[in-house]
Amino acid sequence: MLLRDVHEEDAEALSQLLTHFTNLTTTPAQIQQRLARSRGIEHPILAELDGQVVGFASLRLLNYLGEDAPYAEISELFVLDPYRRRGIARALMSELEVRARAAGASSLAVLTAADNDTAVALYRAMGFQEFSIALQKWFTEDRPYQDSQE
Numbered sequence: 001m002l003l004r005d006v007h008e009e010d011a012e013a014l015s016q017l018l019t020h021f022t023n024l025t026t027t028p029a030q031i032q033q034r035l036a037r038s039r040g041i042e043h044p045i046l047a048e049l050d051g052q053v054v055g056f057a058s059l060r061l062l063n064y065l066g067e068d069a070p071y072a073e074i075s076e077l078f079v080l081d082p083y084r085r086r087g088i089a090r091a092l093m094s095e096l097e098v099r100a101r102a103a104g105a106s107s108l109a110v111l112t113a114a115d116n117d118t119a120v121a122l123y124r125a126m127g128f129q130e131f132s133i134a135l136q137k138w139f140t141e142d143r144p145y146q147d148s149q150e
Contacts, residue, residue: 001087006035021076041060049083055077055088072108089122
């Protein structure tokens, strides 16, 4: 398995992964725009297996008023279904932790859906602990990550 930084030419592969992940069509042009807008804040990486992109993750690093160390958060983590349970998500998470530590972060946060038992189990196995309650207010009815059954 190869873990590597996302490059502009990865827009097609990343758009396909995000479309699978969010159930919202994401185009390569959108990915290129998002990568450009978030440069220096989001640090996305890809996982390749046998030359195929099978997963991605992104580290968000922000300076903030609360402390001198940057805030570090895993903002994205996704592995295609056929490649799950092979240690890819764990490898992606471990790489982002290394990068967060190297950036001087004092902790690493991750958010997930409350009913995502598989993700919660992985995060706990990797040493993450509950520390807050996340609330969100939506400004539109068109929401990402919304279950299509709702």
